[in-house]
Each structure stands twice: as C-alpha cells, then as structure tokens.
Amino acid sequence: MFDTCHEAIDRLAAVNRPGQFAVMENAINHLVACPAVTQLLIRGSFARGTSDRLSDVDLVVGVAPSAFAEFVNMLDALAVTEFGAIMPGWPDKIVPRMGGLGYVHLIEADGKLHQLDLYVAPSDRIDDITASTHGHIIYTTPHAKHETSDPAVAQFVTDHLATPPTCEQLIVEALVLGWMIHKRIARGQKFMAYAETHMLHTAARSLIRTALSPRTVFYGWYHLDTDIGATPIGRSCLRELEVLITSPPTPTVASLKNSIERILALAQRAAPDAVSPLRLSIDAYLHHLDLG
Known part of the structure; x- marks a missing residue:
C-alpha cells in the first residue's frame, strides 16, 4: 500500500x-x-x-x-x-x-x-x-x-x-517585450509594465526609422515628422505610432493586445521583407500569448 x-x-x-x-x-x-x-x-x-x-x-x-x-x-x-x-x-x-x-x-x-x-x-x-x-x-x-x-x-x-538592430531583430524585440509585459500584468507589477511598455514603443519607433530612413542623421524621437513623414507610407506609420504611444502608460491586457496588433501591422507596412521570415514564429507567438 x-x-x-x-x-x-x-x-x-x-x-x-x-x-x-x-x-x-x-x-x-x-x-x-x-x-x-x-x-x-x-x-x-x-x-x-x-x-x-x-x-x-x-x-x-x-x-x-x-x-x-x-x-x-x-x-x-x-x-x-x-x-x-x-x-x-x-x-x-x-x-x-x-x-x-x-x-x-x-x-x-x-x-x-x-x-x-x-x-x-x-x-x-x-x-x-x-x-x-x-x-x-x-x-x-x-x-x-x-x-x-x-x-x-x-x-x-x-x-x-x-551594432544597430535590424528590422527583424526589432520585430523580435517587440514580441519579446510584449510577452514580458503580459507577465507583468498577470503579476500586478505596474512599474515594470510601465517601463517595458515604453521600451515597446521605442522599439516600434526604431523599426520605422530603420525601415524607412536607415541613413538618417536624426536620433531617437527627434524630427520624426520631417524625417519619416515625407512619404505616404511614412505618414501612415507615424499615425500608427501616434496611436501606440497614446495607449495607457500602465498597460492592460486589452491595450497590450491592441499594441501588438498595431506593431505587427506597422511592421508589415514598413518592413515586409523582415516580417516574411518570421511569419511562422509570429503565428506561434500569437497562439501562445492568447490575449483573448
């Protein structure tokens, strides 16, 4: 027994x-x-x-x-x-x-x-x-x-x-940060969720710059309107980025889902060649993240 x-x-x-x-x-x-x-x-x-x-x-x-x-x-x-x-x-x-x-x-x-x-x-x-x-x-x-x-x-x-990250690496960065933020939300770690959300927005901005203006003389958030907004695709990406950075600074599950969807849409628009080799990875990621 x-x-x-x-x-x-x-x-x-x-x-x-x-x-x-x-x-x-x-x-x-x-x-x-x-x-x-x-x-x-x-x-x-x-x-x-x-x-x-x-x-x-x-x-x-x-x-x-x-x-x-x-x-x-x-x-x-x-x-x-x-x-x-x-x-x-x-x-x-x-x-x-x-x-x-x-x-x-x-x-x-x-x-x-x-x-x-x-x-x-x-x-x-x-x-x-x-x-x-x-x-x-x-x-x-x-x-x-x-x-x-x-x-x-x-x-x-x-x-x-x-070495500056490539567009593919910036997409991976955004996805990994999204995963980490999701865990912060589940644990109620608001300060860490806030910090990593800012990093997520920065990764989206860097993706736009790297894809559309890789030889820019500008840095960070400076002159995005004049540097990126000179073309229709650039203006479209900046509109997505503007919505992204006006999402709640301390994220919720709903706002995180919206942010990831916007970043993936932005990536497809600005850097489709970088999205293509990651397509199966992105599908697996979204399956496991399951934000509802």
Whole structure:
C-alpha cells in the first residue's frame, strides 16, 4: 500500500511540476554537451528560491574565450533546433553589462511558452558574475579556471552592443517585450509594465526609422515628422505610432493586445521583407500569448 501511495504522489508531483524545469533541464543538457561551455550558473528567482509558474529561467553560460564568438554566432541555431525556441533570441537590453552578451529566448515546451534568459560570458568573468548576481554554479569543467582573458572577446562584445538592430531583430524585440509585459500584468507589477511598455514603443519607433530612413542623421524621437513623414507610407506609420504611444502608460491586457496588433501591422507596412521570415514564429507567438 505504501509503495502504491508513493508512486501516486510521484505521479502527482510530475504532473504539477512547473514547466520551466523541463526547459531548464533540456537547455542544461545541451549546453554541457557543448565543448566550448566551461561553466553554467543559475541566477534570478530560481537561484533565490522565489520562482513561480510565470518565472523565466536565467542561466549564465561560461564559454572558453577562444570559442566565444563562434558560440554566440551559433546560439540562435542551437536554441531553435534543440531548446524549442520559436524565434531568434532578443539581444537583451535590460540585463546589466557583466562582460558578456544576454539573449532572451521564447521556448515552446509541453504546449506552453516559457522564457529562457541566457547570458553568455567568457569563462574568466564567471566568478565576478557569480558574486554580483548571487547565483549558483551548477556545472564547471576542470580547465575552467585555467582560461585566460582575451582582448578579442571584449572587442567582440563591444562591437555587438554597438551594432544597430535590424528590422527583424526589432520585430523580435517587440514580441519579446510584449510577452514580458503580459507577465507583468498577470503579476500586478505596474512599474515594470510601465517601463517595458515604453521600451515597446521605442522599439516600434526604431523599426520605422530603420525601415524607412536607415541613413538618417536624426536620433531617437527627434524630427520624426520631417524625417519619416515625407512619404505616404511614412505618414501612415507615424499615425500608427501616434496611436501606440497614446495607449495607457500602465498597460492592460486589452491595450497590450491592441499594441501588438498595431506593431505587427506597422511592421508589415514598413518592413515586409523582415516580417516574411518570421511569419511562422509570429503565428506561434500569437497562439501562445492568447490575449483573448
């Protein structure tokens, strides 16, 4: 009788296990199989023991400096083919700068979408990152401590951070931010929802500028009317942007749905060539977001 009860409890625990654990285990299994990976660190709510079923999985990936650039360049392919990512990763603009590069991936697992944050850093930076994030090392190779810093890695990181995003990357950014805002609304995190909504509007503005005026001498929100509004398509995009930025600063589910619809319409109008390769990703995203 005891064995039967124990087995029943195990089955019940497996059914109720948060989906993020499957995402985490799968990512870890594939990452440790990569010869370039020297350390893995869990940080964020899972490291603090405060995670819930909406929490994202935060991993820091230590990579041998000699393989750093190659690993970063193949990360999207790894995430899509092995982790279950539905689109390319978003180069994270929120994560602190810790000597590496951060990416946010939306992962499909067990019929649901989960957020996987990967921060890729050269192995010689992992001790400092562990101390600053209060994370937990879960994997290390014997030779990890013997890796020395490489100025080429620092330059690679600097160049990546300074490279303007493409239209496709800005569309991905808007979708990822929409996912994050949806979680903020569900948790009642109004201040974070406000901050990320501003980032969403900025991504929409950057998409218009990048698509319609890539060589502009103007920056940010300056001279949009004269720079972008000189053509019919530009004026149409600016009207969409105006409606977007007048939506509630602290979003609701309804206003978020409207914002995402407007951004996708704007993207189709301004940058159809960037939307086309993301079409299946966008369909999967909208299916999982399910704003009603």
